[in-house]
Amino acid sequence: MTAHGSAPEPPIADTSTAQQREADAGTPVVDTANAWLDDGVNRCARCGSTEIQLRVSTGHLVCLFCRHEWTEAHIEPLVAGEGSLRDLTGTVIASGATDLVADDGMLTMKCSGCGAEVVVNTAEATSSRCHWCRHLLTVNEQVPNGAVPDAVLPFSVTRDQAVEHIKLFAQKRRTFAHRRFVKEFTPGNVVGVYLPYMVVDSNASGDVHGVGEVETRQYTRGTGDNKRTVYDADVHRVERHVDLTVDDLTLESSTERAHMNAFVNTNNVINTILPFDTKNAVQWNASYLVGYTSERRDADVAALVPELEDQLLSIVRSQVQSSVKTYDRGVRWEGERLEVHGTRWVSMYLPVWLYSYYHDEGGTPMVHYIAVNGRTGETMGSVPVSQWRLVTAALVTGTVLESIVIAMLGLW
Amino acid sequence: MNAALLAAYAVEVHAESGTPWVLLLAGPAGAVAVYWTLFRYYRNTDKSHSFERETLIEAMPVTGQDPKIDTVRGTERREVRGNNVSEHRQRVQRLP
Numbered sequence: 001m002t003a004h005g006s007a008p009e010p011p012i013a014d015t016s017t018a019q020q021r022e023a024d025a026g027t028p029v030v031d032t033a034n035a036w037l038d039d040g041v042n043r044c045a046r047c048g049s050t051e052i053q054l055r056v057s058t059g060h061l062v063c064l065f066c067r068h069e070w071t072e073a074h075i076e077p078l079v080a081g082e083g084s085l086r087d088l089t090g091t092v093i094a095s096g097a098t099d100l101v102a103d104d105g106m107l108t109m110k111c112s113g114c115g116a117e118v119v120v121n122t123a124e125a126t127s128s129r130c131h132w133c134r135h136l137l138t139v140n141e142q143v144p145n146g147a148v149p150d151a152v153l154p155f156s157v158t159r160d161q162a163v164e165h166i167k168l169f170a171q172k173r174r175t176f177a178h179r180r181f182v183k184e185f186t187p188g189n190v191v192g193v194y195l196p197y198m199v200v201d202s203n204a205s206g207d208v209h210g211v212g213e214v215e216t217r218q219y220t221r222g223t224g225d226n227k228r229t230v231y232d233a234d235v236h237r238v239e240r241h242v243d244l245t246v247d248d249l250t251l252e253s254s255t256e257r258a259h260m261n262a263f264v265n266t267n268n269v270i271n272t273i274l275p276f277d278t279k280n281a282v283q284w285n286a287s288y289l290v291g292y293t294s295e296r297r298d299a300d301v302a303a304l305v306p307e308l309e310d311q312l313l314s315i316v317r318s319q320v321q322s323s324v325k326t327y328d329r330g331v332r333w334e335g336e337r338l339e340v341h342g343t344r345w346v347s348m349y350l351p352v353w354l355y356s357y358y359h360d361e362g363g364t365p366m367v368h369y370i371a372v373n374g375r376t377g378e379t380m381g382s383v384p385v386s387q388w389r390l391v392t393a394a395l396v397t398g399t400v401l402e403s404i405v406i407a408m409l410g411l412w
Numbered sequence: 413m414n415a416a417l418l419a420a421y422a423v424e425v426h427a428e429s430g431t432p433w434v435l436l437l438a439g440p441a442g443a444v445a446v447y448w449t450l451f452r453y454y455r456n457t458d459k460s461h462s463f464e465r466e467t468l469i470e471a472m473p474v475t476g477q478d479p480k481i482d483t484v485r486g487t488e489r490r491e492v493r494g495n496n497v498s499e500h501r502q503r504v505q506r507l508p
Contacts, residue, residue, distance in 0.1 A: 085470070173454050207507070213484065213492040221486070228488060235482035235492075241475045247468035250461075262457035274461035310503070311463055317500040318464035323474040330495030337507040383454045394447035402439025409435065 030079045031095045032150040032346075034072065034283045037140035041112045042287070044068055050113075050136040053290040059154045059280075061287050072282040075151035079346050080201070085245035088203040088342030091301070096142050096150030096284065097198060097347035099300045103145050109137050122147035123296060126286040138286035146196065146253075146297035149347035151281040152288045155192060155374040162353035162372045163187045165379040169370055176393065178359065178384040181368075187355060192374065194289055194349035195270070196297035198253040198304055199278050201344040202246045206316030207337040212238040212327035233329055240320040248278045249311060251304050253297040253347065258307070266369050266382040273373040273380050276350045280375075294349060301345050313338050351375060359384040464500055 041050055049065035060069040079094050105123035110116075114133035120126070126139040126147060142148045157165075166187045174182060217232040252258035252271065260268045282288075313336055324331050351374025358367050361384065370381030452458055496502050 176450055176454060208504075210504075211481075211492060212478070212497075216483075230486045230488055231484070231490070232486065233484045233492075234480055235484060236478045237481045238478055239476045242471050244469055244471040247470075249463060249467050260460070262455070266455075268460050269456055271461050272456070272459040274463070275466045310501075313503065314500040315464050315467070315469060319469070319471045320474050320476075321497060321500075323476065324497060327492075327497070330491040331497040332492050332494040333496055333504050335505045335507045336503070380456060380459060382456055385451060385454045390447055390450055393450065394443040397446040398439040398443025401442040402436070405435045405438050409432070 028090065028092045029095050029098060030092060030344075032075060032078055032283060033095060033142050034140055034285060037138075037285060039107070039139050039141050040109045040137050041135050042138055042140065042285075045070070052136070052287040054154050054288050054292075056155050056158050059156055061285065072285050072288075074279075075281050075283055075346065075348075076279055078283065079150070079344065085201055085203055085247060088201060088245070088344060090342055092342070092344040093301055094150040094344075094346045096148060097301060097345045098144065099302075100146050100298065101144040103143075105145050105147065105296075107139060107143060109139070111135055111137060124293075126289050126294065136287075136290070138290075140284065140286050142284075146347075147294075148284055148286075149196060149297065149349050150284060151199075151346060152194065152284055152349040153276055153278060153281040153351055153375060154288050155292070155351040155353075157351075157353065157372060157374050157377050159190065159192065159353070161377060162190050162192075162374075165372045165377055166190055166353070166355045166370045166381070169379050169381050170383060173383045176385055176389045178361075178386045181357060181359065181384050184357070190353050190355045190372075192292040193352050193354050194292055194294040195257060195352050196253045196295055197348050197350050198251045198297075198299075198301070199281075199346045199348050200246075200249045200251060200304075200308055202249065202308070202312060202340060203342040204246070204312050204316075205241065205243045205339045205341065206313065206319075207239070207241050208317060208320055208333050209237070209239045209335050210331050210333035212236050212324055212331040213329035214327055215329050231329075236327070238324060238327065238331055240323060242316055242319050244315065244319060246312065246315060248275075249308065250274050250276065250278065250350070251307055251311075253299045253304065254295055255298050255303075257295070258299065264366070266367065269369050269380045269382050270352065270354075270371045273352065273371050273376075273378045276373065276375050278348065278350070281348055289349070292351075297347055304345075308343070309338055309340065312340065355381070357384070361387075 043050055044063035046068040047066040049063050051064035052061050055062040060071045062069045105121055107120045107122050109118050111118055111130040113135040116130055116132045118128055118130050118137055120128045128137050213233040213235050215231055215233050220227050221230050222228055257267050262268055353372040353374055355370040356367050368382040368384055372379045
């Protein structure tokens with residue numbers, strides 16, 4: 001753990017829980033619970049205040065009372081250890097990524113400041129203020145409903161920077177934007193959200209086979225108007241094998257966000273702002289979320305395996321592409337095989353600035369997002385279009401082109 | 413009439429008369445291109461995370477074999493039928 005000033009006690013891994021889960025499920029579980037924190041009042045190590053939140057400019061937690069700053073430990077060494085990814089076998093799951101248990105998400109915490117009982121709906125927040133003594137109570141123990149992940153990557157892009165990114169993105173798309181969007185555009189309504197992802201390390205092998213062609217000759221046949229170009233080619237059966245490791249592949253672990261269909265939602269724009277520098281993610285501390293909203297995970301590892309395998313197959317195909325450049329007439333891949341030797345799953349909250357705009361056109365509602373990566377500032381979005389403006393621009397262009405052609409052909 | 417039929421008709425007329433009537437398709441084609449380009453610029457429906465390039469991947473050297481199985485003579489095809497060498501996300505038959 002790195003710290004400014006006196007740091008809190010370093011986390012001591014409580015392996016008993018992990019070992020118990022491992023024994024129960026037969027799957028190795030890495031316990032990532034932040035042992036020095038518990039549910040309820042968590043105080044600044046220097047002054048005892050509970051007024052703690054993220055300072056975006058440094059990425060540290062700061063005590064709002066005495067300005068003491070510190071940060072939690074990076075999650076990577078805790079889950080990865082010293083071993084190489086090439087040695088990864090089986091399925092290793094961090095304790096915050098284990099299977100979810102359906103519950104109502106309501107958690108009752110006893111305030112250690114005054115003894116009052118405070119109820120937190122973990123589906124919506126991981127902190128709450130005691131209504132009697134004003135202490136801030138935080139949820140840090142890994143409740144099995146997806147509200148508490150293994151790690152969090154703190155925001156480093158400030159709200160003002162995000163607003164500028166969003167403003168610039170929308171300004172570039174003003175001319176053909178829907179007039180109501182232009183009129184109602186309020187970039188100040190941007191919200192900082194921690195979205196749930198599963199970050200996966202993999203050790204895998206892939207095989208692909210297909211047919212490739214190499215051009216051996218190009219010549220013309222026929223005469224006059226019947227002249228045409230024809231080709232001779234050698235046909236090869238192409239087989240490729242590659243062993244690879246993939247570090248920190250990032251998958252949406254919210255079922256709603258993972259559903260990407262550009263005809264009915266704009267989730268793909270949030271997907272586009274990936275990747276994040278997940279190596280800098282730190283152990284969970286709910287204080288990082290103070291002032292931000294979050295969405296909890298609702299997908300288990302098993303539900304995400306098909307998407308992982310699909311992406312690994314795509315990576316295999318991408319990796320072998322450079323080895324078939326000699327096939328200048330292309331390759332038709334016909335079969336592919338994936339063997340996953342090992343995977344390691346870590347549940348993580350990643351920071352996104354979101355501007356959302358509800359738009360209903362012709363009875364088809366859609367929420368348009370402009371999303372800013374809370375670490376890199378990469379921005380992507382969807383702006384509702386003014387159909388009549390687009391059609392007019394297309395018709396004008398088509399008419400001009402057609403007029404030129406007609407003039408060239410001498411039809412006038 | 414869809415664009416393909418129109419194009420085929422124009423090419424046929426061009427072959428018969430020698431006048432490049434196919435150029436008449438420039439107007440409709442330009443209009444569609446402008447509409448689609450602007451629509452995609454605003455809505456970004458085609459965008460997604462390029463995990464193939466933007467993830468930390470360490471691959472061992474690719475191995476394989478390339479036996480010649482046939483020869484094609486005088487084909488008008490410009491590329492192998494069903495070329496999907498760049499379509500990484502298009503799944504093909506999954507082998508056990």
